[in-house]
Amino acid sequence: MxxxxxxxxxxxxxxxxxxxxxxxxxxxxxxxxxxxxxxxxxxxxxxxxxxxxxxxxxxxxxxxxxxxxxxxxxxxxxxxxxxxxxxxxxxxxxxxxxxxxxxxxxxxxxxxxxxxxxxxxxxxxxxxxxxxxxxxxxxxxxxxxxxxxxxxxxxxxxxxxxxxxxxxxxxxxxxxxxxxxxxxxxxxxxxxxxxxxxxxxxxxxxxxxxxxxxxxxxxxxxxxxxxxxxxxxxxxxxxxxxxxxxxxxxxxxxxVDGRLPGGGQVMFPGRKIIALYGHANEPLLGVMGEQPPDEAVTRAQQLAEQYGPTSDVPVIPSFEIIVTVAAEDPGPSGNFSNYSDPEEVRPWIEAIVDAGGYAIIDIQPGRETLLQQAQHYADLLKHPSVGLALDPEWRLGPDDQPMVEVGHVDASEINEVAEWLEGLVVSEKLPQKLLMIHQFQLQMIRNREAMVTGTDHVSVAVHCDGHGPQGVKAETWQVVRQGLDPAIALGWKNFIDEDEPMLTPEQTAAVEPTPDIVSYQ
Structure with a gap:
């Protein structure tokens, strides 16, 4: 030329x-x-x-x-x-x-x-x-x-x-x-x-x-x-x-000395988390507890590997571990929530973290506040590869009963947890920590527009928990995302028994926008 x-x-x-x-x-x-x-x-x-x-x-x-x-x-x-x-x-x-x-x-x-x-x-x-x-x-x-x-x-x-x-x-x-x-x-x-x-x-x-x-x-x-x-x-x-x-x-x-699984010190974007959901001592509460920790790690790794070809960021195997369980009865405390011993949870955390994964502890607060229950597990949350999940479905008012009403929480209560978590991350010099909130109805997070969207030290995610026919799940996905700040990461849950049918990893990865977190229950 x-x-x-x-x-x-x-x-x-x-x-x-x-x-x-x-x-x-x-x-x-x-x-x-x-x-x-x-x-x-x-x-x-x-x-x-x-x-x-x-x-x-x-x-x-x-x-x-x-x-x-x-x-x-x-x-x-x-x-x-x-x-x-x-x-x-x-x-x-x-x-x-x-x-x-x-x-x-x-x-x-x-x-x-x-x-x-x-x-x-x-x-x-x-x-x-x-x-x-x-x-x-x-x-x-x-x-x-x-x-x-x-x-x-x-x-x-x-x-x-x-x-x-x-x-x-x-x-x-x-x-x-x-x-x-x-x-x-x-x-x-x-x-x-x-x-x-x-x-x-x-x-x-x-x-x-x-x-x-x-x-x-x-x-x-x-x-x-x-x-x-x-x-x-x-x-x-x-x-x-x-x-x-x-x-x-x-x-x-x-x-900060520590690094997150997959590298770096901030959660998203930069990794995709694939989690098995469950309880350390109760197999009926999720797939994670259906086998011992080492076997659950292998299962999480195999599942994460299936997402590898669909992802341009590292795929991280994970456990989402229920540490407080909403109860039908008020129990000795009267709060309709039962605590797990942190020392019974720790081997599960160590197993997934030692394998290069991430652990998320999940609380179902009953009539206690989210902050009260989160603080009970402060020692576990001091680990750089442990995040926190909040389940408003089980946050009950003074007259509510679990399994009767779907609970809810005001954004201010979530913000209290975020502020406390921020202080923990700063004092312990940790990498950014995940704060994930489950939601399948808009009413579950009241005044959501006032909810923290994330800070230098806390990465906020909203995890969509709808189950059933895929058309219903897609509609729930759209409703939950409505008006959500784009700075907030997104989670998707596949229900092995309840979804009709459950999406394959390839189909899940094709959901728009692409979920940052996928959990299996």
């Missing part, structure tokens, strides 16, 4: 082309890039220091360039009419030559033009289009040499795009002496231009599955090292919160 070199007067409103899809791969972003193709002088200079900075989702690449580059005499622009392949090729050129890359669109043209002027760009490599920038107004602009490539990709180049660094463009922008600038965290939705520009600026790009530096073991290590060193930590994409949020979570990464 022939390359052409032309000089144009670039001013605000230039580069107005059609929209470009931004789902293309950002290429290998795990290192600081490679050398340029020539021996010329360095003509693009990264910012001297960024500190700890969140860069919100940036399809055009302008916001990323503003933070990470001080100057650049040359830049790559992917034409708005370009294909995903051209976007990938343009990002590759930027990474290779150490220069910023921008994706043009009707809405981004003004920002792109302004950023070229701020950087002092005198040359542009235009990828994926033959249309050239034009002077959109009579106001004074900047002379920019534009090197263009064809857009149909019909010849040349291993990628089939016909895109290569133009011989006419100045090569060797930065060379082998490119200095490492810092660490950039990138979520899966981070725009390719942002990732490529960060790499071009010398940042080590570390992929994370959640918008949190504690997301993976790799991101924890990179974040802690950077904060203890130069301190240039940037996050690319939405969900990271403010700069202060990023710094706080980065510092937490270094303050």
């Amino acid at each position: 022939p390359l052409s070199r032309r000089t144009f007067l670039l001013s605000a409103g230039a580069l107005a082309l059609a929209a470009v899809p931004l789902s293309a791969c950002s290429g290998d972003s795990s290192s600081g890039g490679s050398s340029g193709s020539g021996g010329g002088e360095e003509r693009a200079r990264p910012a001297d220091g960024t500190g700890v900075t969140v860069i919100q989702d940036d399809p055009s690449g302008v916001a990323t360039s503003r933070i990470l580059f001080a100057t650049a005499e040359i830049a790559v622009i992917v034409a708005a009419s370009a294909s995903d392949e051209h976007l990938e090729a343009g990002c590759g050129l930027a990474r290779e030559h150490g220069v910023p890359v921008f994706a043009d669109s009707d809405s981004a043209t003004t920002d792109v033009t302004g950023e070229l002027e701020r950087l002092g760009v005198s040359e542009v490599v235009l990828v994926g289009g033959t249309d050239t920038p034009s002077a959109a107004s009579a106001s004074p602009g900047t002379d920019i040499t534009v090197h263009t490539t064809g857009s149909d990709g019909s010849d040349g180049g291993d990628s089939g795009t016909g895109v290569a660094w133009p011989d006419e463009a100045s090569g060797g922008i930065r060379g082998d002496d490119r200095q490492r600038s810092g660490v950039a965290l990138a979520v899966p939705s981070s725009s390719p231009t942002s990732v490529a520009t960060a790499t071009a600026a010398g940042f080590t790009v570390v992929p994370v599955v959640a918008a949190d530096p504690r997301s993976t073991d790799e991101s924890i290590e990179a974040t802690v090292d950077e904060l203890n060193g130069a301190g240039n930590l940037v996050a690319l994409g939405n969900g990271f919160g403010s700069d202060d949020d990023l710094r706080r979570r980065g510092e937490l990464a270094g303050a």
Whole structure:
């Protein structure tokens, strides 16, 4: 594909082309890039220091360039009419030559033009289009040499795009002496231009599955090292919160020694939990207790393995262990709930945790408060791989009877448990802990809009417990999810005897949105 070199007067409103899809791969972003193709002088200079900075989702690449580059005499622009392949090729050129890359669109043209002027760009490599920038107004602009490539990709180049660094463009922008600038965290939705520009600026790009530096073991290590060193930590994409949020979570990464099964220190996204539900001493209360702990571990592992082919995150075997059981009779306490001895529960926790799994202890409170019962098992919850489940179905009022009414709880009572759990996690320096609430009727959680949606230390999930014909289960799933904050994780339960029919692992994994937790009862 022939390359052409032309000089144009670039001013605000230039580069107005059609929209470009931004789902293309950002290429290998795990290192600081490679050398340029020539021996010329360095003509693009990264910012001297960024500190700890969140860069919100940036399809055009302008916001990323503003933070990470001080100057650049040359830049790559992917034409708005370009294909995903051209976007990938343009990002590759930027990474290779150490220069910023921008994706043009009707809405981004003004920002792109302004950023070229701020950087002092005198040359542009235009990828994926033959249309050239034009002077959109009579106001004074900047002379920019534009090197263009064809857009149909019909010849040349291993990628089939016909895109290569133009011989006419100045090569060797930065060379082998490119200095490492810092660490950039990138979520899966981070725009390719942002990732490529960060790499071009010398940042080590570390992929994370959640918008949190504690997301993976790799991101924890990179974040802690950077904060203890130069301190240039940037996050690319939405969900990271403010700069202060990023710094706080980065510092937490270094303050916690433990890791969750599957890696990292935050629950979701980043893993899928497959749990057997039951009681340590009563097989009639669930499949977990139908066999000894070691055999139950094997059963949970085999079940989790069936979800492996359907998941792009680690699948973690788990036990959900009922530790207090709602009772028909008030009992000595008058609270219609019977406690399990923590020491009888502990071998089950140890068995699943030693096998690389996660344990969840489940409380059915009767007429006691959720917090009263949770505090009874504080020692078990001090383990980094033990979470807590609350069962409002069995939360009874002063005149209610179990098995007669479906119980309910106000969101304020759940929030009390979350606050207490938060304090426990902080004092014990634990990774984020799961707080799961069972629900199959909206009335079970009153004032749910006021319920905590999660904190740095507590991951909140709502677990949908409906059973019966699949049409009924699907309807319950939709009702329970109605108005639920997207920050809250989701759980699904398969009832082995009551569902008609019970979903296979493949069918369960296909439920939309995909459940983070699947339990079997």
